Amino acid sequence: MVPIDMPDWLQVTPGGLYLPTADAWIDPARPAARALVTHGHADHARPGHGEVWATPETLAIMAVRHGPGATGRALPPGADIRMGGVRISLHPAGHVLGSAQIRLERDGTVVVVSGDYKRRPDPTCAPFEPVSCDIFVTEATFGLPVFHHPQAEAEIARALARLGTNPDRCLLIGAYALGKAQRVAMLLRAAGHAGPIYCHGALMRLMALYAEQGVALGDIRPAAGVPAAELRGQVVLAPPSALADRWSRRLPDPILAMASGWMRVRARARQRQVEVPLVISDHADWDELTSTIRELRPQQVWVTHGRDDALVHWCGLNQIRARALHLAGRDEEGE
Numbered sequence: 395m396v397p398i399d400m401p402d403w404l405q406v407t408p409g410g411l412y413l414p415t416a417d418a419w420i421d422p423a424r425p426a427a428r429a430l431v432t433h434g435h436a437d438h439a440r441p442g443h444g445e446v447w448a449t450p451e452t453l454a455i456m457a458v459r460h461g462p463g464a465t466g467r468a469l470p471p472g473a474d475i476r477m478g479g480v481r482i483s484l485h486p487a488g489h490v491l492g493s494a495q496i497r498l499e500r501d502g503t504v505v506v507v508s509g510d511y512k513r514r515p516d517p518t519c520a521p522f523e524p525v526s527c528d529i530f531v532t533e534a535t536f537g538l539p540v541f542h543h544p545q546a547e548a549e550i551a552r553a554l555a556r557l558g559t560n561p562d563r564c565l566l567i568g569a570y571a572l573g574k575a576q577r578v579a580m581l582l583r584a585a586g587h588a589g590p591i592y593c594h595g596a597l598m599r600l601m602a603l604y605a606e607q608g609v610a611l612g613d614i615r616p617a618a619g620v621p622a623a624e625l626r627g628q629v630v631l632a633p634p635s636a637l638a639d640r641w642s643r644r645l646p647d648p649i650l651a652m653a654s655g656w657m658r659v660r661a662r663a664r665q666r667q668v669e670v671p672l673v674i675s676d677h678a679d680w681d682e683l684t685s686t687i688r689e690l691r692p693q694q695v696w697v698t699h700g701r702d703d704a705l706v707h708w709c710g711l712n713q714i715r716a717r718a719l720h721l722a723g724r725d726e727e728g729e
């Protein structure tokens with residue numbers, strides 16, 4: 395194997411990765427003439443681009459969130475295009491509906507940009523596809539050995555058990571609008587919760603979009619207008635921002651739960667006064683990050699965002715060259 399260096403056809407800038415010969419940006423932080431977008435979360439899919447290349451699902455999510463504007467160029471997973479001499483294809487990332495890794499190839503060098511990803515089963519999206527590469531560009535949201543996500547099924551079972559022993563209350567679960575809310579709904583279904591799932595209005599459009607895309611969420615209803623007495627013993631989903639605001643005050647003595655990888659950090663749960671913290675993450679934990687790198691055996695690892703120090707150090711111990719990119723504008727989407 396010939397050691398590869400920095401490919402000259404891929405530039406790293408604080409605003410994102412840039413393909414100069416294609417004049418294309420990957421998940422650009424600012425409006426760009428041409429963007430390749432890994433998935434629909436706000437820190438990756440920003441409004442205002444001229445042309446957006448992404449999976450059909452991501453384009454649909456962006457249209458719901460941003461309205462019409464950018465010209466969508468649908469690139470189904472596996473399909474191949476050539477842009478400025480670079481071969482480009484998308485491969486499932488297992489993160490949220492439509493999420494994709496971007497594979498780039500030129501002059502015999504393969505770079506895979508994971509975007510956000512996870513390896514745990516999730517019926518709301520296609521599973522992560524390992525794509526062998528010379529350079530693996532990874533996230534590291536939970537890039538510390540202390541982060542080990544438990545089984546999501548056990549977390550949901552705990553929340554339902556709490557509701558079972560408190561039938562006069564309702565179970566209010568805070569979950570982000572794209573990905574988490576739908577995954578929680580599917581976990582509730584898998585746990586046998588067949589009745590209606592009531593939702594805050596801010597979740598309804600993406601719930602409908604997932605259902606249109608074939609994710610069987612079951613009976614999803616707006617919580618608005620439902621008398622408090624009817625919500626006793628029921629499950630209600632809301633974006634985390636709604637947990638503490640007036641909206642939740644009309645609910646019948648809610649059991650406050652929150653689904654996020656950050657619920658592993660007790661201080662964060664306490665801060666939000668969460669009674670039932672649910673450690674459910676759509677990002678890879680430490681074991682998933684390191685086992686994925688072991689599986690792919692890339693020559694280099696580039697870490698886009700998150701807790702990069704420990705992962706870069708781990709790569710060094712495993713004879714893999716690694717660097718932190720410190721990309722701007724990536725938040726943790728509350729995760």
Ligand SMILES: [Zn+2]
Binds near residue numbers: 433489727
């Ligand atoms: Zn994301």
Ligand SMILES: [Zn+2]
Binds near residue numbers: 510726
């Ligand atoms: Zn992200």
